[in-house]
Amino acid sequence: MQQVSKLHYHRHSKLLDVWFADDLQVQFSAELLRVLSPSAEVRGHGTPQLVANKRDVGITQMLPVGQYxxxxxxxxxxxxxxxxxxxxxxxxxxxxxxxxxYLARLKAANAVRDAKLEVRFHSGV
Structure with a gap:
């Protein structure tokens, strides 16, 4: 098993840095992690479910589960x-x-990575 020694999420760029114990450092976009989630909801029962419209998804929490x-x-x-x-x-x-x-499955389903509705928040007047 590959042990992870550190996780660091960059909220602005929506990138997760992962450091493995063997000194390998990798970076994942929140989008990739979301659309390739290991959950039963995404993986389905035999056939993976297509998750679209997640280009701008972000991570709000990282909750450790044991040491694994x-x-x-x-x-x-x-x-x-x-x-x-x-x-x-x-x-x-x-x-x-x-x-x-994933991109090929999106294309075959005539689906896109972008959100269905663009929402922006502006500060100030």
Missing amino acids: AVRLVFDDGHNSGLYSWSYLRQLHEQRDTLWQE
Whole structure:
């Protein structure tokens, strides 16, 4: 099992840094982690469910689960995936293939990464 020694989330860029105990440091977008969630909701029962419209999704919480995983809570309400250290390593090692497969599934379903409705918050007057 690959042990993770540190996690650091960058709220503005929506990137998660993961440091493995063997000194490998990798970075994942919140979008990738959300659309490739290990949850039953996303993986389905045999056939993975297509998750679209998540380009701007962010992570609101990271909850450690023992010494083997982290539960990520996303700002779209998704919170049921347990990201084990071995799953994070697998995502790193297969990132390009998994991402290209995801993009192909989006295209085949005539779906997009962008949100269905753009919402922006402005501060000030």
